[in-house]
Amino acid sequence: MSFLEYAPAPESRAILNLRDEYGLFIDGEFVEGGGTPFTTISPADEKRIATIASASDADIDRAVAAARRAYDRTWSKMSGRDRGKYLFRIARLVQERARELAVAESLDNGKPIKESRDVDVPLVAAWFFYYAGWADKLDYAGLGADPKALGVAGQIIPWNFPLLMLAWKIAPALAAGNTVVLKPAETTPLTALLFAEILQQADLPPGVVNIVTGAGATGATLVRHPDVDKIAFTGSTAVGREIAKAVAGTRKKVTLELGGKAANIVFDDAPIDQAIEGIVNGIFFNQGHVCCAGSRLLVQENVHDEVVDRLKARLSTLRLGDPLDKNTDIGAINSREQLDRIRELSDIGEEEGAERWSPDCVIPDNGFWFAPTIFTNVQSSHRIAREEIFGPVLSVLTFRTPAEAIAKANNTPYGLSAGIWSDKGSKILAVADRLRAGVVWANTFNRFDPSSPFGGYKESGYGREGGRHGLLAYLKGGAK
């Protein structure tokens, strides 16, 4: 056994007490859906986990009506202090059931347990704690005294961080006094439904949060529903564009957190050890299923070979496999559809002349897997340098001067995030000033915190989540 071989250390699934079927969560109860139910599977072995209800248009109607009733009769009349206490309760319940939620998340999503356990779920609790404290302090949010909630918020979330995205959406909405109809992604509904049980345990008034499962059409119905006051969406730029068109001419307020093609810029004076770890975290965290992933590595030409060699060495030590194994670094790709897209774009990368490299690693027989991949000799015009792959694929480009790095970094319709690696603080601040991106990580990457606003420039969307800014997305000005 070499030092890289580890005995299997799977997290126990015994902590889960899943039902065989899950209904929609409307008005505080699980109810049957009018659409054709679907199964949710584990992407690691393609085995069925549970059957999930699919919401029909009538179900969306009922969910929005429940949210409206709860808003009119209960939630908008409740004191901010009491709203906050419910959010604190939810935060505590998430902490108490943290391991269970982490196991369920890794099972349904395919992400390594060490990520769901150490990143996703702790951040979920943190998000509810943070916004809980805002609920009775809205006068300080920046809109003057006595700002108002918007009403009913329709929220649509992606499959890459299922429970964390739920927290990003629900926590500020409820703190600001809105009620919610949330649609989880089709491939990852499980933790949202466990979260519904947590809401029951917290005794949250019925209708304040409603969870409707289904496919894209379910989300489209929610977006177009006339009694929804606010749409919050995280997902692809293509869908975000359709949502922006669908709400045109309505009163609905919209926040969109969309795609990205982030540049991760490594200068020759960077702390290379940390940079290597940061590059790996930037693109291979969560199998690269991260809208803000550092998918374009811009390396200063004179350190290119050293950086690439060390990256390859580091990648060779990553362990790909069972998401529930505590030693796993790279889990499963979330769906066959996504795997097909990653394969397609990677093949195009080769055809366009970039040089492809992956470490030797054993790919399991069942499930959806993609070995971590680096493309070198990539040109700015290549599709793998322009399009969001949303997988563990890194495109490496080079630059000579800071000005060239900035120009290349900004040469994209996206503008979600960027990374800068240098030991020179003045250079970092100057470059950060000129990057057209909503989040810039200097000598780190993929950090998230409930107090820190997150969101994009340009076609990466608009509005911010996190911090005081994230609260404003769910409020309107009070008396002038």
Added chain:
Amino acid sequence: MSKRLTVPKTYKLFIGGAFPRSESGRTYEVFSPKGAFLANAAQGSRKDARDAVKAALGAGAKWAGATAYNRGQVLYRVAEVLEGRRAQFIDEIVAQTGVSAAAAGAEVDEAIDRWVWYAGWCDKYTQVSGSLNPVAGPYFDISVPEPTGVVAIIAPQDSALLGLVSAIAPALVGGNAVVVVASERYPLSAISLAEVLATSDVPGGVVNILTGSPAEIAPWLASHPEVHALDLVGAGELEWIDLEIAAAQTLTRVLRPEQGPDAAAPSLQRITAFTETKTVWHTKSLV
């Protein structure tokens, strides 16, 4: 003794700091409420709109990169120069709209005061709308507003000067460059305002003013990929839903129409609506 013959002004467009005629060669007649001919205004075209966006793009970086103190001084200078031309603006407003000289004077005064109010915001809105974020880790984490880029504005159509100023000034505070379609009925004050801007150290191209038909010009601005935000404040009478849909294609930020005398009322939100929040995380070493 014969009465002196006056020298009437030719009203043209304002693009890139210059006053060109419409490339289309078109003009339209501007009348007083009683039907008296006042002037020919330029009838801006699609090409003029594109030229204006190009000028705004080119000028934007310099304006965005100016210090906040400098931007504040320039906007205050606009107020100073406008004050000096108060009588001219009153005459023009009276001629175009038919209101009393007193009402026109009040409008000009309010317009001047709004420039002063927004000038003062230039070096303050960042502190009020930014934040230092207490993240749970060894990071310096700061969020600051930055300009969105090129803002296209359909100015309020029922106002000769105040509506225009109320829409332009807040977009300039944050460092954006502007392409504005003036009131179709009252275009003369807009071009006179351009003369004020041109002599107030506002860099050429930072504000571009088009006169003509908003219904004709607005679709080209709404769908322009280099227009980053679209202020439809004065577009209530247009097919503005189509404009919002066109803007959605490139995720252009949209402000919907406002009606009445409070349209584009002064607010911090009008400034921040044309900003993007950038969050920068910087590691702190463990000492």
